[in-house]
Amino acid sequence: MSKGIESIFKPYLQPKKAYEGGKGIPPSKGKKIYKLSSNENPLGQSPKATEALLKAAQNVHIYPDQTDIRLREALAKDFDHQLLADQFICGNSGSEIIDMILRAFVNEGDEVIFSNPCFLPYSVFSRWYGAVQVDIPLLEPDYTLDLEGILNAIGPKTKIIFLTSPNNPTGTYIPKSVLDDFFHRIPNNILVVFDEVYRHFANASDYITALPYVQQGFNIIGINSFSKTYGLAGQRIGYGYSTEKIAKYLRQIHKPFLLPLTSLEAGIGALEDENFIQKTVETVHEGREFLSEAFDQLGIVYWPSQANFFLIDPPLPEFEFTEILMEQGIMVRPVSQFGAPGKVRITIGDHEANKALVNALQKIKPQG
Template sequence: MSKTIESIFKPHLKPKEVYQGGKNPPTSNGKKIYKLSSNENPLGQSPKATEALLKAAKHIDVYPDQTDIRLREALVKDFDGQLNANQFICGNSGSEIIDMLLRAFVNEGDEVIYSNPCFLPYAVFSRWYGAKQVDVPLLNTTYDLDLEGILNAVTDKTKIIFLTSPNNPTGTYIPKSVLDDFFTRIPKDIVIVFDEVYRHFADAEDYISGLPYVTEGHNVVAVNSFSKTYGLAGQRIGYCYTTQTIANYVRQIHKPFLLPITSIEAAIGALNDTDFIAETVKTVQVGRKYLTAEFDKLGIKYWPTQGNFFIIDPPLPEFEFTDMLMEQGIMVRPVSQFGAPGKVRITIGTQEANEALVKALKK
């Protein structure tokens, strides 16, 4: 009996929705376009990262470091020695770290819990490994985590729970008291993937990163990226930190020569550029206050944010709204694909970009 190649395709990889990243600005014909659609660094990239990258570019004819140890040692310093080098794992972006964790822990038929609206790769990547995807949505009016809903959704097949703080695309965060309660009640055989790529921008008094939970020995893997605070989105580099036990296990599937030499050197340079990091955080936090006040004046519905972006409920249908802003030279992003139908995400830019946004909104 004749068979087709499709007969050996994995059933859970049948054509479905795929993740689509943000677009680059179109040809502007000399018109200024402000890209406020991809949550990139408003100041560009770290000068020290650029210097390190250009120096490394003279040696791209040779293989890079076999392991990520030099970058991990730089991260130990960045975390003030609270973790050791073997608790860090680096990869080509935070997204690849998420893929690596799913590959390490999830088999076909296992369950993965996430909470929409959220970063779409949680669902897309889980499907690659045949996982049953369990969506416990954020609470509708506030976009807060539904802690009870997640706990009630846990079964003996649950392998990974995704928590994100601050959350993309909503900008909301998980208060310390909620996380403390969560970790006293969650089973000990579940991995908590704690996505904190926007943590540098958070200034809420009760915001907390994954670090204390890792040092206390909880099964937490905290995912970070160099794309936001450090301005290295184009280099595709990220990392996670976790307990020694989990790190030792996951490292078994870490490929040798994984990171390009330019990415390694740029990341180390960026970690050392404390002035650039501080200026980036200040720019975002000042811009956040400015836009909050302007949105209030204009009567635009938005959600308080701890990230470098806002999610808003636009006064027009989302695509009509984004098209009209594009006509004014402002790129923003509709986020139906992230589980927030009708909503639009706006990245906080430089003061010039923020003022241009407000001018376009008024018009």
């Protein structure tokens, strides 16, 4: 008797649970729901992106561009031509760029290093390719990077190191001095994937992106998304940038017609809307200050954030806390699956949403 189809299933793909994104807004029966669970843009989307998207929608019967060159050229302009168009790689979300990188570089048995709490796809996606996962947790209580731990974990099978700044779900960042030290101590045959999706919201004096390290020729890829600052989460657009050698290699697995026409045009339009980007950043910064003060007054334990969300230690068990807020029309996200058991992540909304959140929290008495 022949073996069943299960005999050719990859063992490292089962029976593991897949990554699940944030939940959508449930039916509310007329009650307003504030979705502060998925780090979406509190202002919606760029008007210029909407205009470009609607115009493109008239032609969705036609195949889109075969390549992403027009978006890459727009990105090069957005980066003030500090990078060439050939140094970018685009895809359907920042998550897909991560998947492309793993597919291009990782073989079964290779090691991938990440630091929990972190974005779950680092571990879930690397498992798809049979990678050995090495978790070097962030150092508590401040969730700082364990630089020495990562360096000591590097071995002959290490292929990729994931770094995130600002980090999801903690909101913490990696200071420039730490990164400078790090890049001068790792072997030159290891790729660093630097997730900077929330970079626009960081305003710490020693915050730094992947850009200067790419310019210096280090083996690093900066990961970005149009879902946050640009308000295009529903269009699923992301990009990475790196050295020309790495970017050219990655584009070898870039499918033709990868980006839908509407996404392509919306992305290009969003990059041109400087006023919307500035207003989004200002809204997040104002909300971050407002909520920090409110958390202090309410006795809510939280971590200082450089992103558009906060990680808090709720005064009740995480799921009970989440359900109570949901009853008051506030959606937040428990992040145990991100490696932060018992904690909850709260997106910074517009002022109305932030006030609604504070009003809801006032009805919950912190323990202790």
